[in-house]
Amino acid sequence: MIFRRSKQVEVEDEPEIEYVLFQGPLNGVQPNLAANAKLAQAALVPTKELITDAILRRAEMIRLDPKGNAAVVRLYVDGVPYPAARMPRQQGTAVTQMIKLLSGLDIKERNAGQAGGLNAEHESVKYQLKVQVAPGDGAERLIVRIENLKTRPEKPEDLGFSQTMRDKLRERTTDHPGAVFCCGPGGSGVTTTTFGILRALDPYTRTILTLGDTEGRKLIAMNPFEWEASEGLERGIQRVLRIEPNVLFVDPVRDAETAKLLFKYSDTVSFVGELPAKDVATGVQQLVQWTGDTNVVAEGLNALVSPKLIRKLCEKCKQVFKPNPKAIAKLGLPPETHVLFRPPRPPVAGTPEADAWVPCHKCGGIGYLGRTGIFEILEMSPGMKDVVRAGGSPQQIRQQMKADGMQLFQKEALRLVAEGVTALEEVQRVFQQPAA
Numbered sequence: 001m002i003f004r005r006s007k008q009v010e011v012e013d014e015p016e017i018e019y020v021l022f023q024g025p026l027n028g029v030q031p032n033l034a035a036n037a038k039l040a041q042a043a044l045v046p047t048k049e050l051i052t053d054a055i056l057r058r059a060e061m062i063r064l065d066p067k068g069n070a071a072v073v074r075l076y077v078d079g080v081p082y083p084a085a086r087m088p089r090q091q092g093t094a095v096t097q098m099i100k101l102l103s104g105l106d107i108k109e110r111n112a113g114q115a116g117g118l119n120a121e122h123e124s125v126k127y128q129l130k131v132q133v134a135p136g137d138g139a140e141r142l143i144v145r146i147e148n149l150k151t152r153p154e155k156p157e158d159l160g161f162s163q164t165m166r167d168k169l170r171e172r173t174t175d176h177p178g179a180v181f182c183c184g185p186g187g188s189g190v191t192t193t194t195f196g197i198l199r200a201l202d203p204y205t206r207t208i209l210t211l212g213d214t215e216g217r218k219l220i221a222m223n224p225f226e227w228e229a230s231e232g233l234e235r236g237i238q239r240v241l242r243i244e245p246n247v248l249f250v251d252p253v254r255d256a257e258t259a260k261l262l263f264k265y266s267d268t269v270s271f272v273g274e275l276p277a278k279d280v281a282t283g284v285q286q287l288v289q290w291t292g293d294t295n296v297v298a299e300g301l302n303a304l305v306s307p308k309l310i311r312k313l314c315e316k317c318k319q320v321f322k323p324n325p326k327a328i329a330k331l332g333l334p335p336e337t338h339v340l341f342r343p344p345r346p347p348v349a350g351t352p353e354a355d356a357w358v359p360c361h362k363c364g365g366i367g368y369l370g371r372t373g374i375f376e377i378l379e380m381s382p383g384m385k386d387v388v389r390a391g392g393s394p395q396q397i398r399q400q401m402k403a404d405g406m407q408l409f410q411k412e413a414l415r416l417v418a419e420g421v422t423a424l425e426e427v428q429r430v431f432q433q434p435a436a
Contacts, residue, residue: 017052018052018122018123019048019049019052019122020048020051020052020055020120020121020122020127021120021121021122022048022102022118022119022120023118023119023120023121024118024119025102025103025104025105025116025117025118025119026104026116026117026118026119026128027103027104027116027117028104029104030104031101031102031104033101036101036107039094039097039098039101039107040098040101042091042094043091043094043095043097043098044098046087046091046094046095046098047095047098047099047102050062050064050073050085050095051120051129051144051146052122053075053084054075054084054144054146055122055127055146057075057077057082057084057364058077058078058364059075059076059077059146060076060077060078060079060145060146060147061075061076061143061144061145061146061187062074062075062076062084062142062143062144062146063076063081063141063142063143064092064095064096064141064142064143065136065141065142066089066092066093066136066137066138066139066140066141067086068089069088069089070086070087070088070089070092071086071087071088071089071091071092071093071095071139072085072086073085073086073087077366078311078366078368078369078370078371079187079309079311079371080311089139092139093139093140095142096133096139096140096142099129099131099142099144100114100116100131100133102118103116103117103118103129103131104116104118105131105133110135110140111135112135113133113134113135114131114132114133115130115131115132115133116130116131117129117130117131118131125148125149125150126148126149126150127146127147127148127149128146128147128149129144129145129146129147130144130145130147131143131144131145132144132145153192154192154195154196154199154217154218155196155199156196156199156200159189159192159193159196159372159373160372160373160374160375161196161200161373161375164407165200165375165377165407166200168303168377168379169197169200169201169303169305169377170200170201170202172302172303172379173197173201173247173270173272173302173303174201174202174205174206174246174247174270176270176302177266177267177268177269177270178266178267178270178271178300178301178302178380179262179263179266179270179271179273179300179301179302180197180270180271180272180302180303180304180305181253181271181272181273181274181275181283181287181301181303181304181305182194182197182273182274182275182304182305182306182307183274183275183276183277183278183279183280183282183283183304183305183306184277184278184279184306184307184308185278187309188306188307188308188309189307189309189373190274190306190307191215191274192307193305193307193373193375194272194273194274195214195217195219197272197305198219198222198247198249198272199219199220201247203219203220203221203222204221206246206247207243207244207245207246207247208221208222208245208246208247208248208249209222209223209224209225209240209243209245209247209248209249210222210223210224210225210248210249211224211225211227211233211236211237211240211248211249211250211251212249212250212251212252212273213251214249222249225239225240225243227239227240233250233258233261234261237261237265241265241268241269245269246269246270247269247270247271247272248269248270248271248272249271249272249273250262250271250272250273251273251274252273252274252275252276253273253274253275253276254276255290256289256290256291256292259287259290259291260290260291262300263287263291263296263297263300266299266300266301267299267300270302275287275304279306279376279394280304280305280306280376280377280378280397280401281378281394281395281397281398282394283304283306283378284297284301284304284378284388284394284397285394287301288388288391294388294389294390294391295389297388298380298384298385298388298389299385301380301388302379302380303377303378303379303380304377304378305375305376305377305378306375306376306378306409307373307374307375308373308374308375308409308413308430309371309372309373309374309430310371310372310373310374310413310416310422310426310427310430311368311370311371311422311426312368312369312370312371312372312421312422313341313342313343313367313368313369313420313421313422313423313426314343314360314362314363314366314367314368314369315362315369316360316362316363316369317343317344317360317362317363317367318341318342318343318344318367318420318423319341319342319343319344319345320339320340320341321339321340321341321342322338322339322340323337323339323340331414331417331424332411332414333414333417333418334418337418340417340418340420340423340424341420341423342367342423342424342425343366343367343368343423343425344360344367346359346365368426372416372421372422374409374412374413374416375407375409375412376401376406376407376408376409376412377406377407378397378401378406379404379406381400381404381406383400383403383404384397384400384401384404387400409431410431413427413430413431414427
């Protein structure tokens with residue numbers, strides 16, 4: 001962690017660090033630093049150090065949690081947590097308050113959750129910092145999600161959509177009306193995947209309009225439909241249907257009323273949006289519960305898509321090896337797979353090789369650099385409609401997905417292993433971690 005060094009320690013020729021620049025909250029509420037001069041004096045520099053350190057280490061998320069008399073910082077790099085620092089609890093509280101102030105949040109409110117964000121810049125690269133604060137054990141817990149606006153993946157191919165997947169989404173979304181929802185645990189890329197689905201469609205042969213909040217994302221040839229939220233969603237849908245769009249993007253579906261409303265019009269237009277469910281099978285059950293009618297879901301739902309994020313091997317330092325042919329067959333990898341890749345194995349400590357070993361400068365010695373998506377797609381096939389109408393369990397839904405040859409996580413992950421994009425041990429890590 002960068003935090004202040006002891007005055008007794010002198011470091012020669014240490015390169016000067018360029019700290020992050022904060023450029024205003026996302027909500028437009030400008031922070032009054034003059035009125036909070038004492039807080040700014042105590043916490044502005046440590047806050048800059050914290051955010052700068054996270055950016056330099058490629059972290060996409062910072063967690064600051066109170067633990068006894070200390071505050072513990074963890075940085076998440078490509079989805080994996082790493083310990084970063086411990087600081088006095090008082091300093092952790094000051095940093096949290098400073099980030100709240102810079103994000104336009106209420107620093108006097110400490111007993112309720114708040115969410116906001118701010119713009120930032122580091123070494124001429126623009127960032128957005130999304131901030132979440134929640135009450136904790138006598139102190140607030142802080143989460144900061146860091147998004148590099150220069151490298152933010154947006155195109156379907158950058159997200160990991162295969163051509164087959166793109167073709168399937170076009171078929172399920174624009175060839176006939178119905179609902180296509182994206183679901184998954186927090187942090188799995190649900191929102192990004194939802195916009196990826198929209199971008200996978202052809203806006204030049206289909207009319208695609210947005211009723212929901214696009215969060216400032218660029219959607220080429222997809223126009224927002226102007227309507228007043230005070231009118232109610234149903235009135236907005238009725239008005240936009242006069243234009244006869246093929247696809248409507250809507251805000252996340254969070255309740256039974258909204259679900260019933262969308263299915264009411266699902267025979268007229270295709271809806272694309274998010275659904276709060278941990279996976280596609282749970283998503284079907286959530287929709288059935290909300291609508292109270294299995295037939296409505298079977299007829300009105302076109303597809304459910306769920307993402308997982310998996311780390312990509314560093315192209316500079318990944319190592320090739322020859323796997324056991326029996327292991328290839330057991331895993332279901334293509335028989336023509338003769339070599340696989342894995343992260344580099346550091347030399348054994350105490351050996352001459354270890355003394356001379358230099359970690360990869362590109363990935364920082366982690367062996368992985370960046371992440372890509374793998375996706376499951378539940379399609380409403382004739383067999384799946386029968387399972388849904390019968391009130392099938394999540395296990396029965398998954399069995400039908402497999403029987404129909406639908407796109408599954410495991411198959412997609414092994415495809416990336418065979419292509420040398422990721423490693424078997426990374427696949428094992430992703431599928432062993434508990435769902436959020």
